[in-house]
Amino acid sequence: MTTQIPSLDDPRVLVQTPATIYDAIPPYAPRTEREAEFYTLRDGEMLVNMGPQHPSTHGVLRLVLKIEGERVSDLDPVLGYLHRGIEKLGENADYHHAICYTDPLEYISSLFNELAPVMAFEQLLDLRVPRRAEYIRVLSCELLRIASHALFMGWMALDLGGLTPILYGFIERDEIVEMLAALTGQRMLFNYMRIGGVNGDLNHEFLSRLGDWMSRALREIEANTTLLNENEIFVKRTRGLGVIDRRMALGLGLTGPNVRASGIPYDVRRAHPYGVYPELEFDIPTRDEGDSYARYMLRVDEIKQSIRIIDQVLHRMPDGPVMAKVPRRITPRPGRAWAAIESPRGQYGCYAISDGTDQPYRFRIHDPSFVNLQAVVPLMPGNLLADTMAVMASLDPVMGGIDK
Amino acid sequence: MSVVVRPSGRLSPTGRVMVPALGVLVLLVVVLLAGIGTGIIPAIVIWIGGVLLANIAIVRFVVAATAVLLFTIPTAFVIIFMELKVIAFMNLRIGPNRVGPWGTLASVVHGLKVLSKEDFTPTGADVSVFTLAPVVTFVASVMAFMVLPFGPGLFGADLNVGMLYFFAVGGLGVVGLLMAGWSSFNKYSLLGGLRSAAQMVSYEIPLTLSVVGVIMLAGTMSLNGIVQAQSGSFLDWFVVRQPLAFLVFFIAATAEANRTPFDLTEADSEIVAGFATEYSGMRFGFFFFAEYVNVFLLSGLAVVLFFGGWTAPVPWPWPVHILVAPGELGLGLLAIVILAPLVGSTLLALPLWMLRSSWPFWRAWILGLVLFTLLAIGAIGIYLLINLDALLGIVWFFAKSYVFVFTFVWMRATLPRIRIDQLMGLAWKWLLPASLVNLFLTALAILVVHP
Amino acid sequence: MSFVPGLGIVKGMTLTLRRFFQPKVTVQYPEQVAPIPPRHRGRLQLLYDEWGALKCETCFQCAMACPIECIDMGGTDTKDRFHVHWGPPEQYAERREELALRRSGRPVPDPAFASFSPLDTSDLDRLLEAEEYDPARMLPILEQTQALYGYIPVAAIKHIANATGAWYAEVYGTASFYGQLHLEPPTRHTIGICRCPACSLFGGGAIRTALEQALGVPLGGTTLDGFVSLEPDDCHGENGGAPWVTLDGARQPGITAAGAAQLARSLAGPAPAGRA
C-alpha cells in the first residue's frame, strides 16, 4: 500500500499505454492470486468491459468478462462506482439522521432500508413500538415488496430483450408508489420509519387508493405475467440456466428469493420473526430447481403471499398511537444490536454499536444484493454472453445497495 | 435634413421578394415567347422526346429507380412512426404526440436530428470501411426494392430471375453489417458484426428453401409472375397451399430483418448496439433506414409470395365497369367540367338555403360548392379505383404489407430476445428440415396432381 | 410452458394486442400536473409577506427540525448586532469531529472556543447541577449565568448546550429573546423597567416616558457615551403594586416619574454639547 500504482481512472494511463485500450488489462501488477489468474488470457480469449455504462447492468456495475467468442469463460465484477460511504456518514450523524442516509441505499425498496436500522436502534434503546405502528410498517413494507417484485419482472424481461413488461411493472409500481406517497409524502425516498414508530398515521387517501388497487391487483399482475410465464422464448432462455443447488446457495450466503428458489425455506420473517409477522398467516414459497426461471416464478408467488399479508393486516389493524415517546436527542446505553429483516432481495441487516453518545459508534449495513451478486462469478463460466444478463437479472441486484 | 430614399425600404417584406421575382418572370416570358416564336424550343422538346422514346426501357428504369429511392424515405419514416406509436400503445403509453398531429412528424424530426448530429469516427477505426459500411447496407436494401411489384405493371424491373436477384441483393446487406462490425474498433461492434454474419448466413438458407415450393407452384421466378399465379380469390393464395413454407419464411424473414426476437445483432441489453455502437449522425441514420426499409421489403415479399401481392382477397363479385370513357366526350367534357360545379353547387345549395332562411344565398352556395367538391373527389376516386387496376392494386398491396409491418412491430413489443445458440439451433435443426420437408411434399403433390 | 408449442407466445401476443386498445395511463406532464400529496416534504422556500419583506426571523426552528440538516442559514439577530449562523458546519460537523477525536483517543481541540478567552466553568457547572441539567429550566439557568458573569458569554451558551443537551440554537434563541439577558458585556449602569400591564397600570408608562426623555434614548437603547442603558426588565408578576424599576439589578421601590428622571440624569455622564 505504500507504492503508488497508477489509477485506472487516470486518463494518462489510458493514453500512454494502448495495451489497456485493446485488452482492458489493468496497468498495475496483480494484487491477488485470483486477479493474476483472471487477467492471464489464453489464446482466443478477450476481455470485454460490460459497464459501468451499459444498458443493462442495473446501475453502475462493471463486469469484466473474459470471453471466448460468445462464451464467457470467467468474469470479475468491479464495484464501487456508486459508493457513497453511507456507513461512515451514519457514524457521524446522530441516530435520527443516520436513518435518512439509508434511504437511497437500495432505492427500489427504500422502506426496508429504513426499517432495519430503526429496529437496531430500537433494540439499543430497549424501545417498545406501538402495535399500530408495527402493523403499518408491515403494511407499507409488503406493498413495497410487491412494487419491487413487479419491477423485477419487468427488468428480467428487459434484460432478455422484452420491451413491454417493464412498463407494465412500472404501472403497478406507480400505483403503489402513489399510494405510499399519500401515506409518507414522497414517492421514492419515503423516510417514513422513525425510531419508535412511523412518521404518520394512515390517512384516507392512502386507504382509498389501497382498497381500489387491492380489488384488482391480483388480476392485473396475473394478466401481466402471462406475457412471460409461458412464453417459450423466455422459458427456454431461463430454464436450467444458472442453477444454484442447496449446498452452493448456503455456501454463497444467498438470501431472499434466490435461496428459496433453491429449496431452502430461509425467510427472516419466519426464521427470526420480527414485528407482527408471527401473528400473520402466510406461506414461504419455495422451488427446488434453483435456476433463473425458478427465481423468477418464485417472485411471482411471493407477490401473491404479500397480497395475502396485506389483506390480513388491513383486517387486524389495531387502534392506537403510531409513535412511542422518544426524546429528540437519543443517547442509548453502550451496547450492540443486530436487526435483520426480509427485504425483497433477501436478508437486510443492520448492526449498530452504541458508545453512549448520540451517534452510532458503528453503523453497519448488510445488503442482500451485495452477497447475492457474488453468485454470478461461479454461475457464469461456460454460459453465453447473453446469459450474463439473464443470470444477473434473476439475482435481482440493485447497485445502490451493493455499493452503499 | 436630407432624407435618403431607398426604394426597397418602403416595400413590405413580400414586396421585396415580389419585385425582383416579377422582373425575372417577365424576362422568362420574353425568352419563352422568343424561343417558341423562332421555333427553337419546340425543336428541342421534340428532339428530347425522340431520344427518350427511342430509349424507353432505360427511361422507364431510371424513373422507376428514382421513384423507388424516393419511396424508401417516407416508408422508413412511416414505419419508424408506427414502431414508436404501436409499441407505445401496447405499453399503455401515448407515444409521440408533440410534433405534428398525433405526433406523426416525430420520425421526421428524428431524421432531422440524426442529420444534424456529429459524424464521429472512433480512433483506431478503419476509416474507409467504416464510412462505406452504412452505404453498402442501405444500397443493398434499396436495390432489392427494384423487383418488388407494387401493383399491376408497377415495378422497377420484372426480372425473370426476380426471386434470385432479390435474395442475392438482399444478402449483400450482411456485408455492410460485417464491415461495420469489423471496422469500428470496438468489441461490441465486432460481436454484433459476427452475430449478424452468422445469423444472416444461416437464415438465408431456410428463407430461400421455403420459397422454392412457391416457385415450383408458380412455375416462375419472376415476382410479377408469382403474383399473377395467385390471382383469383384468397383461396388461390399460396399461403393456403404452402402454410409450412409460410411459417418458415416468416420466421426466417424476421431473422433476416433483424427484428425481435431475432435482433441479436443490435441486442441492446447484451452488446449495447452491436455493429452500430460506434456510429452516429447520418451513418447511423443509414443503418436505421436500411433496417426499416428491410422490414417493409420483407413484408412486401411475404405479401407477394404468399398473400397474392396486389390482388384483392375476394374478386369483385359482379363486373361493374363504368362505361363512360372521358376521352370520348371531346368538347362535351369541357362543358361538363365547367357546368357541373355550377349546376351541382346550386342544386346542393338550394335545400340549404331553403332550410336556413337567415342565410344569404352566397353562403349556402359556397357550402354547396364545398359539398360538391367532396362528392366529386369521392366519385372520381371510386371511378379511378374501379377503372384503374393499378391503383386498387397498390392499395391492396400496401394494406397487406402494413399488416405484416404491424405484426413485426407487435412482435417486437411482446417477445423477449432469443439466444445465439438457440437462434442457430432453430435455423439448422428446425427451419432447414422443415423447409426441406415442405419442398419434398410440394414436389410430391405436383407429381401426383399434375404428372 | 404449455404442451402446445407456441401457445405461450400467442397468449403474450394477445395480451399486447388487448393493451393496444386499452386506455393509456401516461400523464401528460406540463399540461397535467400530478397532485402533490399533502404530506409531501418537498422543496424548501422562504416566505415573503405581502409587502415583499422576508418573513424569516432566523429563529432556526426549521434548521433544527430538519432531520438531515440540509438547512443552512445565517442572518443577523433581532437587535441587528450579531451575525448568527446555523447549519451543518456549525452545529454538527464540529460535534462529529469532536466525537471522532474522542473515540480515537486524541485531545479534542475545539475551534469554536479557540477565539475566546477560556471561561472558568466551575461555577457554571455547579449552577447547572443545581438545575439538574434540565433544558426546560433554561430561563433560570440563563439568568443565573448572567448573574455569574455579568452577561452571557458565547462559551457559556455552548457549555450549557453541551451539558443540558439542548441545541445550541435553542439556548441562543432563549438568550436573545429575553430583553434582560445580554450577550455582550454590560454597560456601566443599567436601568431596567418592566413593561407588563400590571406595572404600566401602576404608573410604569409615565416612568418609562420620563426615563426615555431624560436619557434621550428609547427603551432598549444605550446612551451615546455608553454609561447608561435603558433596558426592559421583567417583574415576573412580583411588582407588589408599584412599577418595577431596577438600577443595576436592584429594585428601586416607590420611584416616581420625576425621581426616575432625576436618577437617570445623575447617572449619565457629562452631557455632550448641544444636548439638554
Add this chain to the structure above:
Amino acid sequence: MRQRHDQTEIRIAAGSTVDVLRTLHDDPAFRFEVLADVAGVDTGDSMQVVYHLWSETTPDWLRVIVVDLARDDPRVPSATFLWKGAEWMEREAYDMFGIVFEGNRDLRRIYMPPDYTSFPLRKDFFIADDSARSPGQGVRHMEQVHAPAESSAPIRRSRAR
C-alpha cells in the same frame, strides 16, 4: 458469553476463529449454516471482526466477535473455507478497515479505487469538511463578528454558499 436483547454473543481470539466457526457450522448440535453478516469494527484501540450466524436449531442470531486484533496489522483467518459468500464481505472489511483475512483468495479493495491508501471506516479517518480543514475559520459563528480570530488561514466558505 453474554446475553443482551435477544442475541447471544461469543468473544474469541483470532487464533481460534477457524475451530470455532467450523464447530458451529458442522456440529449437528449447532448447524449454524447461514452466515448473515461479516463486519469489521474499530474500537479505537483494537480491531474486531463480527460474524452473525443463524441456525435452524435456534431462532436466535449468534454473534461471534473476534476481539483484540492489533490495530497496526489486524489479521484473521478467512471464513471462505466454510462460506464462499464471505469473500466479498471480507473484501469490504479489508477495504474499509484494513483487516487482512488470511486465506481469502481475492483480498483486494472492493469499493475504493486500487490506488487508494487509507481505510475509510477507521476511527482515525475524518470526513474532510470545512471545519476540519481550517479550524476556527470554516465555522462562521457569531463570535467571529464579535471577536475575530487571529489565524491567517484563508477562510473556506461553507459548501452551502
